[in-house]
Amino acid sequence: MDSLTTLMKRKHVASYNLDVQVPKETIEKLLHKTWKATSSKNNFMPYSVHVLGPDKKEEKILVWNKCVAKQQYSEDQAAKEGKIKQAQTIVNPYYNHIKENSYLLIFTARVCDKPTRYVQHSIENGHYAQEMFEDQVNEIITTTSIEVGMFASHLALFCMEHDIDVSYTVCMPTLIKNWRNPPFVKHRPIMLMSLGYGEKYRSQNLQAQGWKPEDDFKPEINKVVNWV
Numbered sequence: 001m002d003s004l005t006t007l008m009k010r011k012h013v014a015s016y017n018l019d020v021q022v023p024k025e026t027i028e029k030l031l032h033k034t035w036k037a038t039s040s041k042n043n044f045m046p047y048s049v050h051v052l053g054p055d056k057k058e059e060k061i062l063v064w065n066k067c068v069a070k071q072q073y074s075e076d077q078a079a080k081e082g083k084i085k086q087a088q089t090i091v092n093p094y095y096n097h098i099k100e101n102s103y104l105l106i107f108t109a110r111v112c113d114k115p116t117r118y119v120q121h122s123i124e125n126g127h128y129a130q131e132m133f134e135d136q137v138n139e140i141i142t143t144t145s146i147e148v149g150m151f152a153s154h155l156a157l158f159c160m161e162h163d164i165d166v167s168y169t170v171c172m173p174t175l176i177k178n179w180r181n182p183p184f185v186k187h188r189p190i191m192l193m194s195l196g197y198g199e200k201y202r203s204q205n206l207q208a209q210g211w212k213p214e215d216d217f218k219p220e221i222n223k224v225v226n227w228v
């Protein structure tokens with residue numbers, strides 16, 4: 001199968017089939033391939049990928065709750081500022097993948113402690129390795145998020161090759177004070193990614209509600225790619 005066909009298999013999951021879990025060894029293998037394939041500025045990889053398996057039901061619900069609260073807060077705030085008429089009264093059904101999946105990955109920033117020998121040499125000659133300082137986490141969050149996106153994108157490709165579905169959520173609290181629990185989240189969260197065997201997809205739900213594919217489509221290429 002060519003890579004475009006493989007990548008086109010990815011679609012947002014409305015619900016996973018929880019009767020069939022992806023084996024842990026498969027996820028370990030795919031994560032290892034992804035780690036190998038993903039490049040990083042100065043070889044720091046300044047992020048953590050926290051993996052919550054099928055047994056971590058409570059932790060997943062905790063994370064889902066944070067997303068729901070964040071949505072509510074953002075919409076209430078936008079309504080107050082007149083940016084929208086009023087907040088929705090329903091919980092986003094497309095957050096469901098966060099609490100019901102085989103694996104939930106929580107990508108967070110990470111303060112690095114060990115530069116490569118080469119980077120250490122550069123540091124001794126005056127290079128400022130921001131990745132090693134807690135107070136620089138927000139300063140370098142753009143680069144870190146790009147790297148997380150690259151990791152996630154590679155992982156998604158490897159998952160598609162195994163007919164494993166993936167979905168993403170970025171709408172969640174980003175301030176660390178809102179993440180006292182789960183305890184392993186120590187630095188700014190960046191993205192959630194779920195993995196599993198999909199049962200129902202967002203696009204199918206929309207279709208069942210009478211929406212046509214063109215009612216929910218990304219911008220045309222010439223809106224995005226600007227030939228100068």
Ligand SMILES: Cc1cc2nc3c(=O)[nH]c(=O)nc-3n(C[C@H](O)[C@H](O)[C@H](O)COP(=O)(O)O)c2cc1C
Nearest residue numbers: 010011012013092094095168169170171172202203
């Ligand atoms: C990086 C990324 C972050 C996303 N974050 C959210 C989110 O916070 N909330 C949400 O409802 N959907 C989120 N989505 C899901 C998209 O809305 C969904 O992927 C989009 O509608 C396109 O559908 P498709 O993935 O089936 O092509 C995210 C998707 C991506 C790629």
